[in-house]
Amino acid sequence: MTQQIAIYIITVLAGGGLTLWATLTVISRYKQRKIRRISELDEFNAVNTELPPTDPSEATLQQAADNISGRFSIIRKGAIVLITLAFLLLALVPFHKVLPLTSISVLISAFGIVLGIAARPVIENFISGILLSFSSNIRLGDTVVIDGQYGTVEDISFLHTCVKTWDWKRYIIANSDMIRREVINFTAKDNLIWAHVEFFVAPAEDLQEIRRIALDAARQHTAPGITEAPRFWVMAMQEQSTKCWVAAWANSPAEAWELQHNLRTTLTLALRKKGIAPHLNHHQLASSATVPS
16 A cells, blocks of 8 residues: 555656646746747837937836836746646645645635636736737737727736837726727737828819829839739728729838828828828827827
């Protein structure tokens, strides 16, 4: 019997060691992957701007990498403690007749209930923070729109997610709320943006001429390295106006912001030069009144 118990304990401890090693390996790989992605970012802002001297881009990227390292360090320590305790409890199973397991179970249950009630919001945010840390849908440096706020994910702590908006404000969301929100992510898979400008002209205007003017304007601002030509569409024919779209590729959301601004300006000047008075609709990078055009 003693030999069987010894074999059981050795097997459990070996399994625990293997599980711990595999878990720490996975955590380390996720950490390195996210740090590597941060190091490859060329910018950390939703809109191109001259950064204040007190917040250079290198320092911002380094701070983001440090945040990832700190967060995964805590996850690593927590995993070590939880896995160690779990397998130690399994190793003590053969001694259940010696230990007062009933009393211990009652105390643990009572403590768990009290802790769950008192710390529920913190626990929810903490668990959500861990899930977000391993998520590939929302990452540090992603350009997003959430609750109408357009900006860059600056930090994901264990309790809150911080989005630096286009005007350098900080929009802070509890992680438990963040994980439930609908988020528009412009950089979830790549940085390319099919940026378009919507404008209106009178129904009597020559659409072929308008198409030529719009495409010429878009070609001037298409991102370098893009092989696909700009596109022009007539989106609606109304009694008072014809709705048109012109679109071109940008290499990032920040470049798309600049492209749309420059395209509106160039298009307005070109149409006026031809005697065509456009009505430029209030177009945004995302459908939100808080994202200026």
